[in-house]
Amino acid sequence: MKAKEISSAVTKRLPRYYRYLSELKEQGTERISSKELSERMQVTASQIRQDLNNFGGFGQQGYGYNVEHLYTEIGKILGLYKIRKLIIIGAGHIGQALANYSDFEKRGFHISGIFDVDKNVIGTEIAGHHVYGMEELPEFVKREKISIAILAVPKECAHEIASELVDLGIVGFWNFALVDLKLPDSVVVENVHLEESLMNLAYNISVRE
Amino acid sequence: MKAKEISSAVTKRLPRYYRYLSELKEQGTERISSKELSERMQVTASQIRQDLNNFGGFGQQGYGYNVEHLYTEIGKILGLYKIRKLIIIGAGHIGQALANYSDFEKRGFHISGIFDVDKNVIGTEIAGHHVYGMEELPEFVKREKISIAILAVPKECAHEIASELVDLGIVGFWNFALVDLKLPDSVVVENVHLEESLMNLAYNISVRE
Numbered sequence: 001m002k003a004k005e006i007s008s009a010v011t012k013r014l015p016r017y018y019r020y021l022s023e024l025k026e027q028g029t030e031r032i033s034s035k036e037l038s039e040r041m042q043v044t045a046s047q048i049r050q051d052l053n054n055f056g057g058f059g060q061q062g063y064g065y066n067v068e069h070l071y072t073e074i075g076k077i078l079g080l081y082k083i084r085k086l087i088i089i090g091a092g093h094i095g096q097a098l099a100n101y102s103d104f105e106k107r108g109f110h111i112s113g114i115f116d117v118d119k120n121v122i123g124t125e126i127a128g129h130h131v132y133g134m135e136e137l138p139e140f141v142k143r144e145k146i147s148i149a150i151l152a153v154p155k156e157c158a159h160e161i162a163s164e165l166v167d168l169g170i171v172g173f174w175n176f177a178l179v180d181l182k183l184p185d186s187v188v189v190e191n192v193h194l195e196e197s198l199m200n201l202a203y204n205i206s207v208r209e
Numbered sequence: 210m211k212a213k214e215i216s217s218a219v220t221k222r223l224p225r226y227y228r229y230l231s232e233l234k235e236q237g238t239e240r241i242s243s244k245e246l247s248e249r250m251q252v253t254a255s256q257i258r259q260d261l262n263n264f265g266g267f268g269q270q271g272y273g274y275n276v277e278h279l280y281t282e283i284g285k286i287l288g289l290y291k292i293r294k295l296i297i298i299g300a301g302h303i304g305q306a307l308a309n310y311s312d313f314e315k316r317g318f319h320i321s322g323i324f325d326v327d328k329n330v331i332g333t334e335i336a337g338h339h340v341y342g343m344e345e346l347p348e349f350v351k352r353e354k355i356s357i358a359i360l361a362v363p364k365e366c367a368h369e370i371a372s373e374l375v376d377l378g379i380v381g382f383w384n385f386a387l388v389d390l391k392l393p394d395s396v397v398v399e400n401v402h403l404e405e406s407l408m409n410l411a412y413n414i415s416v417r418e
Contacts, residue, residue, distance in 0.1 A: 011409075011412055012409065014408070014412065015402075015404070015405035015408035015409060015412075016405065018408065019387065019404070019405070041389075042389070042391075077412070078408050078411055078412045078415070079411045079412055079414065079415025079416075079418075080408065080411055082415065084411070084414070093305065093306040093309040093310070094306050096302065096306065097302040097303050097305065097306035100302040101302070101403070103403075103404050103407070104407070107404070107407060107408065107411065108411065109407070109411075147414070148410070148414070171414060171417070172410055172413070172414045174406070174407065174410055178228065180225075180250075180251070182251075186417065188410060188413040188414050188417065190406055190407075190409050190410035190413070192401070192403065192406055193224075194310070194312075194401065195224070195228070195312050195316070196224035196225065196228070197383070197399055197401055198312070198313075198316060198318070198383065198399075199223070199224035199227065199287050199289065199316065200220075200221065200224060200399050201357070201381055201383055201397060201399035202287055202288045202289055202293070202316065202317065202318075203220055203223065203224075203286070203287045203288055204381070204397040204399065205288065205293070205356070205357070205380060205381045205397050206287070206288025206291065207288075208380070208395065208397065209288075
């Protein structure tokens, strides 16, 4: 299974497959045809077959897909069964909401700590996670072997912090700061740019008016 | 200017142009060539020219773009200068973070209220916004002429609430619930699916390992 060769258009659809399979599993569905899955997901059955064929022959003619098996395999492809340690930088409103976000552990992500510059929050706990001062960052990241950082900091300081973290060995960022981070190609950045999303909403409403 | 005829590939890039122009404005830059803008944004100068030509002749040969003018025009196209009233459904961690999100007002969005089912939060204020009970929703939406709802509720109840809101006249949703809302085509849905974003991050890290 050579996941590296699969186009990003396909791999970006995998989380959605995974989500629908998770719901089917919860409902106790054992198998599903590409036709039924296509009706639920509102994509064509042929796209589903093509997408999943990239990862080997999960479906069987006349049987469809085994839900549990396909769910597990897609989870493996997505890399969800490895434990990854992450830290949250910034204990503001977004950082707090994410610290309380319960899906991390379910997906193999372990929050090891939260970092902030505000003396009023350093030393407190948020959703059971300790808040450290930024000066503790270098030693912490190395000692705890942290690989991922969530950036929930103002855009003005996001780039400087990200660069420092890359030097410390961080390989992936979930970036909530509204800035395009310019980092080495080996570093993965997944952006959540809320303001741009909000503008898309405004635009799509305004063209319908 | 017929914004309706422009492809969504182009319009999805507008918020990013808007953001870069906003930064240039803050820095006091009065004009910029497509070449300079392309270096900052890391897209080709010809793409910038093509994209912006869709909206008329903003650039002038040998002069470049007037930053203030282009910023204002893109803001108009994005529909950011109209006041739109919105409500937040769900006063959990995400709802609270969004209530504290300061960029709404800057972009023409006015938070009129927050709604929840939890008796412990109903009647309180979050970031200066009153929390109402869900039973007050129908009358409130009509009286206050609310057009947009932010869904920050569990996925299990998102669809039922969204359908009710459409019946009440809501035309746009910023949806944080991890569910694909099936609503009439006239309704705009902008999804922020955090869990899928997190899975993309996991996948992209895992293929590099």
